[in-house]
Amino acid sequence: MAILHSHLQKNVHTYDSLFLHQGHKGRKAFQEQMGLVVQKLTEVFSVSDKPFNGQSPQQVKYEVEFMMRFSNGGYSLEEALDDIEGPILKNSLHISHRKSIAHLHCPPLISGIAAELIIGALNQSMDSWDQSTAATYVEKELVRQLAEKAELPDTADGTFTSGGTQSNYMGLLLARDYFCHRNWNHLVQEKGLPPGFEKLRILCSEEAHFTVQKSAAQLGLGKQAVVTINTDDRHRMRIEDVEDTLTELKAKELLPFAIVATCGTTDYGSIDPLYELKVLARQHALWMHVDAAFGGGLLFSHNHRENVNGLSLADSITLDFHKLFYQPISCGLFLVSDRKNLRYLSYHADYLNPVEDEEEGISNLVNKSVQTTKRFDALKVLLTFKTVGTSLLGKMIDDTIEVAREAAKQLDERAEFLVENPVPELNTVVFRFQPQTTEKDTDELNRLIQQELLYQGKAAISKTSINGRTGLKFTLLNPRTNLQDIKEVINDVEEIGREIAMGGYRFDKCERDS
Template sequence: MSSIGSAARAHLFHDGTVERYRDVLARGVDRVARRVAAVDRPGTGAPPEALAPLVGAVDLDRPLGDTDAALDELHDVWLRDAVWFHHRRYLAHLNCPVVIPALLGEAVLSAVNSSLDTWDQSAGATLMERRLIDWTAERIGLGGAADGVFTSGGTQSNLQAMLLAREEAHRRVVGGAPVRPARPEVLARLRIVTSAAGHFSVQKAATLLGLAADAVLTVPTDASRRMRTDELARTIDRCRRDGQVVMAVVATAGTTDFGTIDPLPEVADICTAAGIWLHVDAAYGCGLLVSPTRRHLLDGIERAASVTVDYHKSFFQPVSSSALLVRDGRTLRHATWHADYLNPARAAEQGIPNQVDKSIQTTRRFDACKLWLTLRIMGPDAVGALFDQVVDLATEVWRRVDADPRFEVAAPAQLSTVVFRYANADPNLADEANLHAREALAASGAALVAGTRVDGAHWLKLTLLNPETTVDDVTAVLDLIAGHAAWYARTAATPAPVG
């Protein structure tokens, strides 16, 4: 064996290197802890052109050979300018601070490195994931035949839900057992109906599943940004008259911008009457499943054929931690492919629990471990109480912004987002003033907010997912935004000097 090969073995994790493992991880944990303790803003505002040369200069063919030196370098290329979701003035996207029990789970699952595709690679981890799926299905109310699988995130969950809905619709059209591959003439007729406020992953899923370019039909929302059920019914009727087949209706429980929850009972009534697969994208709103006070906001979700949940949004879990739940576990067979070298058909006949039979992934992390430890250490009520706190905060922030003459709000807060804009400027400059305010704020690193478009205009968005954030924190950010926007409005309105 070469000297390099011999030295390399010292880096493998096994019974002979556990002390090295303890030492190296302790050094890494200490670096992160010290960095977090020193963070005084959610980011530094470093632009790509500043960081790209640092990363590009790293010679990956010449190892540093020392843990501390590598951690020093990691600080320079990443940690120093990282975006910190735990900071009280990170108010941008659906990124939550994470709970410590989940971080413990992350460390454990990474070291053991179980793969959740087959039983012989995971053992009890498979049963723990299945128990968490059953627990979530019980919280939703899907019934005893429900099943599901963990995924990488809401986009994958929505994709798999649309795959199952497509196969079920295809089977109904052609009659009999599922047909592989799907017939092009059938795919051309399939349609998905969602609201104008639905997530873009629905359109992405339609493309990946080979549906027509116009397969996704969006219906308008009402003044509260919820799906209009009258328009939903009309769209379904129009599809039927045109010879199209609505394979799924996608309702949203927590839209990305407004946090709105579609009228799930009414949508379910329409889908039941028409025999259409109802999918509820609750990637954001799933935190209500453990809310001690707001679970009723999800009434009707129990009637869905499939549900997306993102624990890494409102359960305070590290990325990634998501799941797809289905009312009828048999529909997961549409994602099943057997390979003699991995999950032969005889394994299923013997009752061996191979999770790859349910997933569109093969190798898959034991992300369920994080949620398992969170529930066993904190309990679901504690997680729900954290989510309740940010929803309460958003309600109070919305009241204050609505009463502030410098701003206007697009809609009342539903969950934990507030969509607003600086309005104390020439209407012709309002879009540019708001865009400038967001960019200037991000460049300063003092705070981070998101942006979106509402009815063709540029708006700003506060996404409140940190229970440590206070109204005073948000007020300070609003003052910064108003200052940047007002400066732009004054500057843009001032005529350029002559001569």
Template sequence: MSGGADGPDALDPLIRTVLDALARGAARRGGPLPEGTPRELAAEVVRAFTAADGDEALGLLTEVLAHGSADPADPLCAAHLHCPPLAVAVAADLAVSALNPSQDSWDQAPAATTLETLLLQELAALVGYDPVAAAGVLTSGGTESNLMGLMLARDRVLGRAAGRQVELAGVPATGARPRIFASSAAHFSVARSAALLGLGEDAVVSVPVDHELRMLPDSLAAALRESADRGELPLAIVATAGTTDTGAVDPLGRCAELAAEYGAWLHVDAAYGGGALLSDRLAPLLDGIERADSVSLDWHKLGWQPVAAGVFLARRAETYASLARRAVYLNPQDDEEAGYPSLLGLSLRTTRRADAFKIAVTLRTLGRAGLGALVDTCHELARQGALAVRAEPRLELHAEPVLTAFLFRYVPEGADPAYTDEVNAALRRRLLREGRAVVGRTELPGEGPGRVRLKLTLLNPRTSAQDVARLVRTVVAAGLAEEEGR
């Protein structure tokens, strides 16, 4: 077993096996991801899985995992909000895996219960909340956090309008139809959450965005006014602080004003952009976040933590009431009255890892200033990357970086929009197939051809400006090769 007094001795040789296999796999890979098609790589995994047996299984399967992974620590792996975790965070996570505390009751996680509470108070203060009045929990990521924010919005706002406890009686079949307002660039989990909450995806009103994919405040105001005029219930506004494609930040202050005017809940999805709060330079981008009723943060993005490290925060602890749960075998009332705290009623999950521990260790090791320096480094890399794109005649930059990501495309000479889309999609797959680079692909809001864009998301502070310039040149070379092959 990994725990107990003998646990470290049992783990020691196995950890060495894993470390050796990680090194072998990375050496075989030799780049940001392995060369080959999905079918070829799957066949290799099948062979390793079939051959793995007994004491050799750990090393063999770890090696094939390392060889067959997209490595976010490689400078040419820059597609997604998929960060290279800090070594200290991974080491801290090993301690959690070995001890295996579960956060659903105090007697399974005495120290971890207190550590999560302390960490959430610190993060609440970082957002601008009163840490004593706020409440929160660690989540699996922004999708779960967004669901929680909209669940509380449903229970509070719709419950108040309907005069019933929605979490008990369900969504009313009659009365004003609830509406959720989010930008057309908001995360897809907003619509999914509306479906899960019984409101329906059609309850989400898509608000237009500007060129940088920021929600247009006048359009939001008009959408709210028109909805109210139709007799609908403005349930929530979801403002995005860091869209996945451009890192755009919606006008948080104006969103807060409109939410107050219409009695709507304001949830800020800062899963990506919340990392800006660590940086003195970028924190002003999130002015107004402290007025939100709830906030999503993801430390496995601009926080360099192993997945999962999501955080959900509510400005007022009393708004958490509808999530409160009592399970006599986990948090009996007399235990709580006797001073044994419970986090069960703060989460949608029961069994839950002590993911707060790695974040707490990282914060205490590097501090806000140390993490903020990493954020600033990645922001500067994105700026340098945008300059490199502008310097290439065959590339077109969509907009200047706000955080650490930006969109661009390869433009074939004299090509029509549909052909341009085809070449950009194909050059990205060429880079994946050849194992040369991991570049993102997305589409701008709207209809018709000409909307496909490539994306660089720079989350590795060890990457250099020269590395990014090399990645940009690699994209150009792949585009030229695609044109020649057509």
């Protein structure tokens, strides 16, 4: 027994420098290793003068696979960091670069990065109070304040999520179960989908996020349950088409139960007419879910706040903090106007959230989420609100919208560009390069422009579809991106586009990968 005790004590000392703990060895190892990480990242960022270094997918794949070897005995963090520097750190997209303007993928604030370190060090799970203690109340209070910011009623509640996909799924899950309970006295949680469920229908814009269809499929309703509504010239749902569609559905004895309004479409940043949609939702007893993953940031805008006033009318809302709130991925929020409807998510496990806890007033956040283990992402938002402040955050958002509008204006003034949204509602600009004379297919031409910009390291922009044609998009989330940066990117698009159109580029993938 004494030998075993001695062996276990020796193991404890062996592990001391592998974990952050109250002992000297743990604290010392943490300081040293975090210092190495900071040093390595600082070195990489000091020489990353391009959004991307131009390596082909095949080259990146080869370098990563060559590096992916494990060590039975282990080696130093310094050696490991040196190992990943080229294959991973230098082969990554540098999203904080001013010309990295492709996707709804924001540069993270340093406050958010610092919070990530704290979150990882504490490693709390937000499912039960006894695993998260103080963190539970941080999330609850932030949910309350953000619901108040959206002007939701006092009955509102919500939960932090992994992002828009999870939040949209939760909104439609609650809408489905609420409808079945209210109309058929049927609890889906207990009895499964009721007879006639195949008649259930969800309405959304033809430009709504794909997760509406994905959620319908996962909820057992099938993608066929989603009915898309035509959009106007500003890419917003047409109210008259919503009315006509509801009439048609009821004539066919189908059962519309939810409408998904988009507050910031992925491509155009368009905001559906929230007030008018709520009137129809009330008339037809529909649940209104608002996907404000993108546009929800306007809640803090100084100049555009009125564009999201209709959020207060929603039954449920999706917000993302890893878009216009500049937080590291992942960080989302799901809000409901009436906390009673969260009951459709609640399950009790004796070891985790027993009924007695509720009777004693103990908050176990798993009752409000489809997740069990859940990160303390609320800390990122808290540290940002405390250090950056909501006023400066609102200014950042306003500045990016102003740059987007100036970018659209610059493009519109050039004869070879067709701008799809000349006055952006948010901070995306969608356009096509259309030279008057070219032997190239213009869809292929625009695709090649996007690729060549990336592989030359000049800019990261995205390609998208415009009425079935290939187009290009600037997503201007970075408040450091200025008009001069945009002018340079437009010039590069024009120059590369003209050379491709004249046959000046040869795109030999094998040659590039060699």
